[in-house]
Amino acid sequence: MKRILTSAIRMGMVALVFAACPLFARPGEPTKIRARAIQVEMIQSDEVSMPAEFQISLYENLIHQLEKQGFQHVYREGDRNAASSTDLVVLHSTVRRFKQGSERARQVTTVAGATSITVHCQFSSPDGATILERDVNGKVRFFGGNLKATYDFAKKAARVAHENISTPEHE
Amino acid sequence: MTLRWATHYAGLVLVCAGSLITIANAQQSPGPTTVVQLTGLAGVKDNAKGTLSVENGNLHFAHGKTGSDVSTTSIEDVVTGGDSQETVGKTIGTLSMAAPYGSGRVLSLFRTKIDTLTIRYRDSEGGLHGAIFTMPVGKADVIKKELVANGAHSTAAEPSAASTSASPSSQEERKQ
Numbered sequence: 158m159k160r161i162l163t164s165a166i167r168m169g170m171v172a173l174v175f176a177a178c179p180l181f182a183r184p185g186e187p188t189k190i191r192a193r194a195i196q197v198e199m200i201q202s203d204e205v206s207m208p209a210e211f212q213i214s215l216y217e218n219l220i221h222q223l224e225k226q227g228f229q230h231v232y233r234e235g236d237r238n239a240a241s242s243t244d245l246v247v248l249h250s251t252v253r254r255f256k257q258g259s260e261r262a263r264q265v266t267t268v269a270g271a272t273s274i275t276v277h278c279q280f281s282s283p284d285g286a287t288i289l290e291r292d293v294n295g296k297v298r299f300f301g302g303n304l305k306a307t308y309d310f311a312k313k314a315a316r317v318a319h320e321n322i323s324t325p326e327h328e
Numbered sequence: 329m330t331l332r333w334a335t336h337y338a339g340l341v342l343v344c345a346g347s348l349i350t351i352a353n354a355q356q357s358p359g360p361t362t363v364v365q366l367t368g369l370a371g372v373k374d375n376a377k378g379t380l381s382v383e384n385g386n387l388h389f390a391h392g393k394t395g396s397d398v399s400t401t402s403i404e405d406v407v408t409g410g411d412s413q414e415t416v417g418k419t420i421g422t423l424s425m426a427a428p429y430g431s432g433r434v435l436s437l438f439r440t441k442i443d444t445l446t447i448r449y450r451d452s453e454g455g456l457h458g459a460i461f462t463m464p465v466g467k468a469d470v471i472k473k474e475l476v477a478n479g480a481h482s483t484a485a486e487p488s489a490a491s492t493s494a495s496p497s498s499q500e501e502r503k504q
Contacts, residue, residue: 235456
């Protein structure tokens with residue numbers, strides 16, 4: 158009788174543990190997209206006029222920052238090797254807003270002359286299906302040249318990728 | 329008295345002619361240009377100082393003992409622009425911010441104009457790259473012409489004489 162009671166208590170405890178498991182899960186945490194490689198397309202600025210050096214700086218900084226996020230490969234636009242890659246995500250970026258400030262005004266007044274850029278980032282699968290869309294901005298308010306805003310954007314965009322994409326390094 | 333004026337006049341003409349010849353020589357023989365590579369060249373650190381030249385169908389950037397070449401035929405676009413930078417160095421500029429009563433900020437008012445040269449090119453795998461260089465005023469257009477003559481492409485239309493004279497000031501106004 159005592160053995161039956163002990164077994165019943167044990168079984169009840171095991172059942173309680175299993176029943177409580179879903180309570181430990183974090184419901185707010187979004188499911189991450191799994192990707193081993195990312196291909197970065199050239200930043201488009203058809204709607205907004207932007208100097209060529211800003212466009213190139215956005216692209217190059219974005220690639221450098223994504224390379225730090227643990228992707229096995231970060232492919233550039235047009236790279237033929239991307240076609241054979243598995244678990245590939247393609248990043249399309251379009252400039253939505255651009256305000257070129259003045260480094261001189263920033264240094265003299267501290268409060269004026271900020272440069273700001275807003276870029277719409279669209280992560281999609283190779284067949285074109287959109288996986289994630291975000292507006293990311295980059296700013297330079299105090300120190301540094303106007304191009305520093307592109308570095309700020311790249312860091313934030315890479316953070317978005319890090320938060321939403323599961324790379325082999327983080328698995 | 330007349331002889332004195334004639335001597336002065338002749339001297340002035342000689343000085344003007346000498347400076348014109350110097351400018352003409354500078355335009356005819358571009359040679360390597362001292363530049364700063366802001367970003368983009370493979371194997372070269374950002375903000376690396378070096379010399380840029382177009383030789384044997386390549387855009388050659390020499391930095392210390394190392395060099396980097398980009399084939400001019402792989403260049404899809406060349407764009408020139410204008411910008412400005414602090415006349416004093418970055419370190420002095422930053423240190424001057426600590427001067428009392430904001431007096432160091434006066435230094436920020438003194439800026440020199442610079443040219444920017446932006447290129448887009450493809451690597452052997454077809455990947456798109458971009459590189460940005462800054463250089464003294466007037467050098468970017470010379471390098472761009474050399475690149476285009478050696479097979480590089482440029483989507484930007486050549487500016488007319490009128491727009492050329494108007495553009496630097498407008499660009500400067502825009503980029504400061």
